[in-house]
Amino acid sequence: AQSVTQLGSHVSVSEGALVLLRCNYSSSVPPYLFWYVQYPNQGLQLLLKYTSAATLVKGINGFEAEFKKSETSFHLTKPSAHMSDAAEYFCAVTPSGFQKLVFGTGTRLLVSP
Amino acid sequence: EPEVTQTPSHQVTQMGQEVILRCVPISNHLYFYWYRQILGQKVEFLVSFYNNEISEKSEIFDDQFSVERPDGSNFTLKIRSTKLEDSAMYFCASLSSFGEQYFGPGTRLTVT
Numbered sequence: 001a002q003s004v005t006q007l008g009s010h011v012s013v014s015e016g017a018l019v020l021l022r023c024n025y026s027s028s029v030p031p032y033l034f035w036y037v038q039y040p041n042q043g044l045q046l047l048l049k050y051t052s053a054a055t056l057v058k059g060i061n062g063f064e065a066e067f068k069k070s071e072t073s074f075h076l077t078k079p080s081a082h083m084s085d086a087a088e089y090f091c092a093v094t095p096s097g098f099q100k101l102v103f104g105t106g107t108r109l110l111v112s113p
Numbered sequence: 114e115p116e117v118t119q120t121p122s123h124q125v126t127q128m129g130q131e132v133i134l135r136c137v138p139i140s141n142h143l144y145f146y147w148y149r150q151i152l153g154q155k156v157e158f159l160v161s162f163y164n165n166e167i168s169e170k171s172e173i174f175d176d177q178f179s180v181e182r183p184d185g186s187n188f189t190l191k192i193r194s195t196k197l198e199d200s201a202m203y204f205c206a207s208l209s210s211f212g213e214q215y216f217g218p219g220t221r222l223t224v225t
């Protein structure tokens with residue numbers, strides 16, 4: 001079975017600071033991993049995905065994530081936060097390209113001026 | 114850019130009533146999904162659908178729920194007799210050929 005743990009329900013950063021959102025996964029098979037962002041009253045937008053190719057994955061809006069098998073982690077980073085990054089971020093795992101996504105509990109990113 | 118659409122955006126219904134939530138997946142996608150998110154909780158999988166059949170369903174997806182693809186474009190979720198605990202945001206998703214699930218904006222279901 002697959003599962004995802006997101007440490008920190010809330011993360012606060014200042015504008016221009018590094019963003020680090022943590023995700024650890026559990027999977028009995030090599031996983032497919034995703035990060036989604038949810039802005040208030042909107043649906044889930046795909047930020048980036050890992051599917052066993054390069055371990056450092058670049059996504060939209062300047063975000064990237066690194067797959068570390070030894071740490072079972074897939075943390076999301078952005079070098080410099082922008083006010084518009086304030087949203088909820090969800091990490092998700094699936095054992096294959098077409099099966100269900102299993103989501104973490106989400107991390108709300110707050111960005112202050 | 115193609116996107117998944119959902120209607121209505123908000124549905125209010127009384128306990129015991131039937132509701133149908135509608136989704137139009139992206140046109141060349143073949144796998145479709147329903148998820149739900151109870152307020153303040155994580156997104157949970159309900160059901161996946163491929164080739165006009167349910168391919169996987171969760172424990173939440175009991176006999177009160179059903180899905181259908183009535184024509185070439187719509188994908189519906191029906192709840193036969195709604196309960197208070199069915200109040201949630203329901204998301205439809207469809208799968209690209211690159212293995213990415215694209216989500217619609219959701220339908221907020223409020224059961225009173």
